[in-house]
Amino acid sequence: MSHEKFMQIALNLARRGIGNTGPNPTVGCVVVQDGVILSQGRTAKGGRPHAESIALDNINAKGASIYVTLEPCSHHGKTPPCAEKIIKAKPAEVVVACTDPDPRVNGNGIKMLRDAGIKVTTGISEKEALQINRGFFKRIKTGIPFVTLKAAISADGKFAAGQGKPVWVTGELARNYVHLLRSRADVLITGTGTILADKPQLNLRLAGLEDTSPQVIVVGKSKISLQKNWLQKTGALKAILQDLGTSGTNNVLVESGSTLANAFIKAGLVDELIIIQSPKNLGKYGQDYFAKNALDSFHLKSEQEIGIDKICIYE
Ligand code: AOF
Ligand code: ZN
DSSP, X not given: OOHHHHHHHHHHHHHTTTTSSTTSOOOEEEEEETTEEEEEEEOOGGGOSOHHHHHHTTSOOTTOEEEESSOOOOSOSSSOOHHHHHHHHOOSEEEESSOOOOTTTTTHHHHHHXXXXXXXXXXXXXXXXXXXXXXXXXXXXXXXOEEEEEEEEOTTSEEOOOSSSOOOOSOHHHHHHHHHHHHTOSEEEEEHHHHHHHOOOOXXXXXXXXXXXXXXXXXXXXXXXXXXXXXXXXXXXXXXXHHHHHTTOOEEEEEOOHHHHHHHHHTTOOSEEEEEEOSSOOGGGOEESSOTTTTTTOOEEEEEEETTEXXXXXX
16 A cells, blocks of 8 residues: 555544644554554544554554654653654654644654654645644644634525524534534634523534533623533633633634624634535524625635535635
């Protein structure tokens, strides 16, 4: 198999950790000996142990090829450097998808491996690796997490305000997709208005994903009753995001009513906009979700059908 094919396996491992390894990036690692996968690992929930450490435990990787989706770390952080553990394992080569922008690493991991005489190939499937950890990369660069805003609207662009429970305009497959989006977020932001109108649970109820629920942050001043693991915050949205970045949040999902959603857009804080659109019109039973011209600065990146609904992803 080619470098790309083994790297794809490592990338798929990494993908499973999106939204659940903060403050760390999610990394996948595959150890290959004579074309056979000996072992694999991915960054554990909460960020530790690191992928390479898990993959290299209890195996003999002498002469092996190690595929890793992010440059192995070189620093003594909360765990010893992965580059050191790799050097001790004496592999023949290490294949890396992308470098680690964390200033404590930033090329040093690759240098350590090369200085130890290990062949290192970089840039294999780099684009996909950058996409998987886009939240981590943005936070390291700007201090602010990557923000995805999800909106479920009717064919005529409206939402129906709840009367004590969520009114779903979209179908069941789309609802499952929303749960997947939640599982890939470290933090879910909503507004007090949504809590009061819909009484949503905002947790993960899809089989297998239950323990990937994001931390819920409710923005706004109204008095609400907070569920366990929910926090309420007030103040400027940018400052709230900066605080989240400082405390290690990589990926934020905004799932809110129209007022808060439009405020995030107006403040230029949305990196990705996911619109799930039902084929039904709400007409006089709904209200416009997006403010006039709110979507002007976004461009459509992909469009796909999901059951009876349509998912449009904008950047
Ligand atoms: C790796 N493999 O699986 C991950 C890495 O605080 P620590 O010791 O856990 O170090 C965190 C940093 O390590 C993090 O900022 C990033 O640079 C890197 N993450 N590195 O070799 C992994 N998750
Ligand atoms: Zn490491």
